[in-house]
Amino acid sequence: MSFTAVPVRLSTLDPNFESQFAARLHWAADTDAAIEHRVADILADVQKRGDAAVLAYTERFDGLAAGQVSELELTQSDFKTAFDALPVAQKAALEAAARRVRSYHEAQKKAGGESWSYRDEDGTLLGQKVTPLDRVGIYVPGGKAAYPSSLIMNAVPAHVAGVQEIIMVVPTPVRGSVATGGSGATTATRGERNELVLAAAYVAGVTRAFTIGGAQAVAALAYGTETVPKVDKITGPGNAYVASAKKRVFGTVGIDMIAGPSEILVLADGSTPAEWVAMDLFSQAEHDELAQSILLCPDAAYIEEVQRAIDRLLPTMPRAAIIAKSLNDRGALIHTRSMEEACAISNRIAPEHLEISSDDPHRWEPLLKHAGAIFLGAYTSESLGDYCAGPNHVLPTSGTARFSSPLGVYDFQKRSSLIEVSQAGAQSLGVIAAEMAYGEGLQAHARAAELRLDTVPPMRGGA
Amino acid sequence: MSFTAVPVRLSTLDPNFESQFAARLHWAADTDAAIEHRVADILADVQKRGDAAVLAYTERFDGLAAGQVSELELTQSDFKTAFDALPVAQKAALEAAARRVRSYHEAQKKAGGESWSYRDEDGTLLGQKVTPLDRVGIYVPGGKAAYPSSLIMNAVPAHVAGVQEIIMVVPTPVRGSVATGGSGATTATRGERNELVLAAAYVAGVTRAFTIGGAQAVAALAYGTETVPKVDKITGPGNAYVASAKKRVFGTVGIDMIAGPSEILVLADGSTPAEWVAMDLFSQAEHDELAQSILLCPDAAYIEEVQRAIDRLLPTMPRAAIIAKSLNDRGALIHTRSMEEACAISNRIAPEHLEISSDDPHRWEPLLKHAGAIFLGAYTSESLGDYCAGPNHVLPTSGTARFSSPLGVYDFQKRSSLIEVSQAGAQSLGVIAAEMAYGEGLQAHARAAELRLDTVPPMRGGA
The missing domain is CATH 3.40.50.1980 (Nitrogenase molybdenum iron protein domain)
Structure with missing residues (x-):
């Protein structure tokens, strides 16, 4: 059985780009x-x-x-x-x-x-204790x-x-x-x-x-x-x-975060062999028919080249059926006006995996605000990161890179604030805390602060 | 109207301590x-x-x-x-x-x-970009x-x-x-x-x-x-x-975390004026009838002193009714065998606020594993931390300090992994990644790694 994979072709020059783009991106977790x-x-x-x-x-x-x-x-x-x-x-x-x-x-x-801590000018110790x-x-x-x-x-x-x-x-x-x-x-x-x-x-x-x-x-x-x-x-x-x-x-x-389907977004300036990029798109698509592979590129001829590489390589893949369905249903090859515009679109997607397939990746990296992992340069295929480069492959999906992070050591640690107020510190802090506590109608809070003052004032509004 | 507040008196020497302790601690969020x-x-x-x-x-x-x-x-x-x-x-x-x-x-x-990054011996860059x-x-x-x-x-x-x-x-x-x-x-x-x-x-x-x-x-x-x-x-x-x-x-x-009722746990060695401790217990209790104030102390005479301070101070408090109900229903004064035992019990509770009311707080702090915030020494009333010491007052409640942290800058940042594999790095990493990808039956992953090898091997198990 032979398959063809023709990801939808979009262009930011197209007046209908916004709606086509939104339709292709749309994915919602079923709440059953x-x-x-x-x-x-x-x-x-x-x-x-x-x-x-x-x-x-x-x-x-x-x-x-x-x-x-x-x-x-x-x-x-x-x-x-x-x-x-x-x-x-x-x-x-x-x-x-x-x-x-x-x-x-x-x-x-x-x-x-x-863990970290410091003492302020009053000798008050402030910090955080980090424990597993x-x-x-x-x-x-x-x-x-x-x-x-x-x-x-x-x-x-x-x-x-x-x-x-x-x-x-x-x-x-x-x-x-x-x-x-x-x-x-x-x-x-x-x-x-x-x-x-x-x-x-x-x-x-x-x-x-x-x-x-x-x-x-x-x-x-x-x-x-x-x-x-x-x-x-x-x-x-x-x-x-x-x-x-x-x-x-x-x-x-x-x-940890609830994961949606996996995604890759490739920002290409046309300097990477097209077969490498095609295979990177496949490597996301082969996970799952719902997986999403997107190419953003300002070079129309290069996009054609990637499509030809897709045509050539797909028949060699054991998981061709899944790859084809994923690319046909959810993939996209998007022609942009510039790499800058491609970066801006990437920020709107906040992809799980983001490849900067460019011979000058450090030029574009500072423009990228939201992504689970950023792979810089032609040699950095996502699959190296998936298995062994070192960073975690558990990454935020479905745009959640806007507010969440790769799984990390921090997910298996927690923090306790450390506060040790000196007698001197209790004098200046006590006045501030009491003022705010009375303002909130919490007199015991105010009083707990005031009892530590060297001269305890009368209680305001006592019963 | 006058109120009395008599928190339940427990002792770890009591053979029924465990069940009494469990009953007092129990609180479950309604799932309505x-x-x-x-x-x-x-x-x-x-x-x-x-x-x-x-x-x-x-x-x-x-x-x-x-x-x-x-x-x-x-x-x-x-x-x-x-x-x-x-x-x-x-x-x-x-x-x-x-x-x-x-x-x-x-x-x-x-x-x-x-943000941080480093390069390994192959020149591969690894790190994390931290953004708001x-x-x-x-x-x-x-x-x-x-x-x-x-x-x-x-x-x-x-x-x-x-x-x-x-x-x-x-x-x-x-x-x-x-x-x-x-x-x-x-x-x-x-x-x-x-x-x-x-x-x-x-x-x-x-x-x-x-x-x-x-x-x-x-x-x-x-x-x-x-x-x-x-x-x-x-x-x-x-x-x-x-x-x-x-x-x-x-x-x-x-x-952020879903908060339960607020809690304070005071570990006291008897060196702090009893009225200060009583007022600290009040300052939690005045929040809410469901709030929980617990004192752990190895000195029975000091516990009596705190109860007398409670009796003396309660009538002066405008929120006496709430304080009394909270202390009577959910408060506890627990006599322990030692400060060490008190620390062990505190770790089981994982309190939101933990005061070490001792003249040697740094002796006990290392024994404390789980707490939202740790307040060291007699001058560090919780209320100073609530308002102005500097650390956040949004803290994990109901034992969630076992796995979560005070609200912090990290809650308003997210991280993106950074990976830039050098050509040399792609050779060693590519072999490892391909081996694992073939093992998982993900041939496009394997192939994306192998295409970056200087000598591309034949594909294993190709279609």
């Missing part, structure tokens, strides 16, 4: 009331019945029966066995990737993840989206932050089991596990792991059960049930 | 399905009808009728008029507080809010919880981060209007505004402001309307409708 309802029930049930509920849902949704949750626990020796069984090249790649990711995140911690979370949960999807690289990207920053316990949940549904409401994966067979994920758990240093998934796994991590320990934060991607469950337990535990 | 439902409807309606819906809900819930949303906009001159009308001492206090809060947050930005959000919304409640200090604590860090537009929403409901589903405040009269909040908007540098509230205000900020600009993040406290709306728009925009 039926899913929300079912998830609320599952959460409440796991909170109430603990292990018994987890076992029931795992049997019902994943077709996996067990007498006790402890039977669903993987061991460190499962991880090691999986790692030892890998071909040498794969072992080396996993270890090299983990090493580079660790080293980048160590630099990140040093750049902003350390105690225990985190990482959700790893079963089935087609089970990526060992994802596990590394979630677990390594937690490790670098100093998290002591990393609990992984990964469903292993039975082939053909009823997946609705479960982990959404139907391709694994009973007992068959994703060995690369287990090997990655070994390399990344996962503490404990359970073969459970779906909303029931999120609930077990958020509330704790007799067997599954309660965590402080849950990260990692999942299907609509997992996303809904995470959103619902937010507040009881921390969560 | 009726509120969730109504909020979902309001959000959908504002998203669809924009200004018209905002006007309709503002009239229905706040009793405030207007022909256009622009009539509900406050101006910079409203802010300045309010500020100019304040007594000199209040002006000075507001300005001093804002100045100190600004200076602390500038130090915070320097300590971790700046473009536009944020700050929710300011109407009625009894309308605190100018809150506005300063929300707006100043946004300013320091470099946010260009700060949009405030603050309901001004008409006295006696139907508050259900609205802003939850029924004490303001039509046209009457909280002048201190407006003055704080002047000092804190709010860009635009609208007198709207409730879920409709959250919706207007999250989706934008013809008049209210769409923001990137919404922060600030609100009632159950506001909290539910914020939770629901999370993902479309960023939000």
